[in-house]
Amino acid sequence: MLSGDQKLVERCLQGDDAAWEVVVNSYGKRIYNLSYRYTNRRDEAEDLTQNILIRVYQNLRSYRSDAGSFQNWILRVARNLIIDHYRQARRFPQTGGSEELETMNIRDDKTPNPQRAAEQAEASRFLQDGLQALSPELKEAIILRDIEGIAYQDIAELLGVPEGTVKSRINRGRLELSKLLIKRRALLGMQM
Amino acid sequence: MDCSRVELWLSDYMEASLSAEDAERVSKHLEECQSCSALLQEMQSVVSLCRSYPSFELNPQSIENILLRTSGRPRTRPFRELLRQYFIRPLLTPKLAVGATLATLFLIFMLDLMLPKLSITASSLSPMELVRLMDRGAQQLYGEGLRAYNKKNEWQAQFRRFKSNTLNNLRSIKEQIEVPVEGHKKTEEPPPRKDSAPKEKSSRLFLWPA
Numbered sequence: 372m373l374s375g376d377q378k379l380v381e382r383c384l385q386g387d388d389a390a391w392e393v394v395v396n397s398y399g400k401r402i403y404n405l406s407y408r409y410t411n412r413r414d415e416a417e418d419l420t421q422n423i424l425i426r427v428y429q430n431l432r433s434y435r436s437d438a439g440s441f442q443n444w445i446l447r448v449a450r451n452l453i454i455d456h457y458r459q460a461r462r463f464p465q466t467g468g469s470e471e472l473e474t475m476n477i478r479d480d481k482t483p484n485p486q487r488a489a490e491q492a493e494a495s496r497f498l499q500d501g502l503q504a505l506s507p508e509l510k511e512a513i514i515l516r517d518i519e520g521i522a523y524q525d526i527a528e529l530l531g532v533p534e535g536t537v538k539s540r541i542n543r544g545r546l547e548l549s550k551l552l553i554k555r556r557a558l559l560g561m562q563m
Numbered sequence: 564m565d566c567s568r569v570e571l572w573l574s575d576y577m578e579a580s581l582s583a584e585d586a587e588r589v590s591k592h593l594e595e596c597q598s599c600s601a602l603l604q605e606m607q608s609v610v611s612l613c614r615s616y617p618s619f620e621l622n623p624q625s626i627e628n629i630l631l632r633t634s635g636r637p638r639t640r641p642f643r644e645l646l647r648q649y650f651i652r653p654l655l656t657p658k659l660a661v662g663a664t665l666a667t668l669f670l671i672f673m674l675d676l677m678l679p680k681l682s683i684t685a686s687s688l689s690p691m692e693l694v695r696l697m698d699r700g701a702q703q704l705y706g707e708g709l710r711a712y713n714k715k716n717e718w719q720a721q722f723r724r725f726k727s728n729t730l731n732n733l734r735s736i737k738e739q740i741e742v743p744v745e746g747h748k749k750t751e752e753p754p755p756r757k758d759s760a761p762k763e764k765s766s767r768l769f770l771w772p773a
Contacts, residue, residue: 388636395629403621417625421632428633491617498612517613542574549605 376441383431395424398442401519402449408514409453411499419456423449439528446521446529450511457507497555501548509544516541564592569599573606678704 382390402423407416427448434444502510515521515529516537523541527534569592575581576589593600627638640648653659678700 388630388634389639391634392630392636392639395626395633399621399626399629400618403625404618407619413619417622420621421625421629424629425632491615494612495616498609498616501609513613517610518616520614538574542571545574545606545609546570546602548609549602552609553601553605 377436380431380434380436380441383428391428394427398427398445399424402445405446405449405514405519406453408502408518409457409511411503415456419453423452426452440525443525443528446525450529497552498548501551501555504551505544505547509540509547512537512540513544513548517545564588566592566596566599569593569596570602573599573603577603577606577610 379390379394383394399420403416403420406419406423407413410416410419423445427445430448434441438444502513505513511530512526515526516523521529523534523537526537530537569589572581572585572589576586579586581589593603623638623644630636630638654663
């Protein structure tokens with residue numbers, strides 16, 4: 372029996388444009404956010420999202436439901452393209468993202484008033500700067516687990532490494548981030 | 564148990580995935596070690612900060628571009644977006660807002676002029692009173708309508724009278740004009756028709772004196 376995602380893929384392959392639109396609407400936001408976490412730039416993230424979804428459309432026939440969930444397959448395609456993009460750029464951009472956080476249209480239900488929104492933006496900038504200081508491996512682990520909320524097993528499948536390695540990377544990432552933030556807080560003398 | 568060992572287990576301890584025995588050993592260390600305890604607290608705040616990290620909406624134009632570059636079909640727009648695009652946004656333009664305000668004011672002014680005046684006081688705002696008020700208003704409106712109808716009939720009758728008088732006057736003037744004057748007999752019959760052919764002279768076109 373076909374799962375929901377498998378049925379959706381089948382419909383896409385049969386040329387059902389409405390089914391493809393459902394895929395784009397369902398995964399577009401997630402891919403965009405993932406791209407933004409890596410690139411820290413809105414314009415780059417939008418371009419990457421478009422390229423990723425076009426690649427997904429072109430390679431839909433290569434998806435096999437027995438090899439894992441559709442979400443993981445899409446995330447794997449996304450990650451590969453993001454890493455390609457990173458290799459081409461030869462850097463993670465250091466500027467632009469933090470400033471963008473304040474001006475971007477943040478859809479966060481937990482920020483009902485301007486003061487809380489400002490605090491949220493400040494904390495996000497704090498975290499973003501910390502993430503920039505991590506190695507790409509640890510940063511990726513933190514993004515996937517703590518920001519995107521993906522399960523350990525799925526991350527292991529996505530990265531192609533054992534679950535223990537994923538857990539170890541996440542722990543190291545959290546530790547480094549915590550130490551960096553403690554240091555930074557001591558320097559600035561402010562409370563988060 | 565040393566600090567480096569505890570650091571390796573901090574995430575597992577935080578997520579309660581350690582065995583009971585290991586969790587007990589870490590707890591004991593944390594009670595004694597100030598720096599490890601502070602590190603755990605920091606790690607908890609980092610994780611909660613990560614979880615509250617804002618997520619962003621993908622620009623609808625990007626979705627449109629993706630769909631056009633893949634399936635070639637434009638995006639299906641939700642009803643709310645269509646409403647905003649074709650109804651609310653045009654309404655929010657300054658020109659239309661000013662126009663709508665002026666039209667509303669004009670309408671209110673015209674209604675105020677045309678409708679019968681009803682006196683409403685705060686004490687009369689009970690359901691029965693409102694019904695009576697509305698009834699009175701309807702009666703007044705009906706009365707106004709009847710009066711207007713009568714007025715119309717009256718104007719019509721006046722016009723008919725004026726029309727018939729004018730026609731009578733015209734008829735009498737015509738009769739006066741048609742009375743023959745004495746000594747000037749009016750020939751009733753038309754002059755006899757000339758059957759003979761016209762003279763040759765008259766049929767020639769005179770171009771040059773002979």
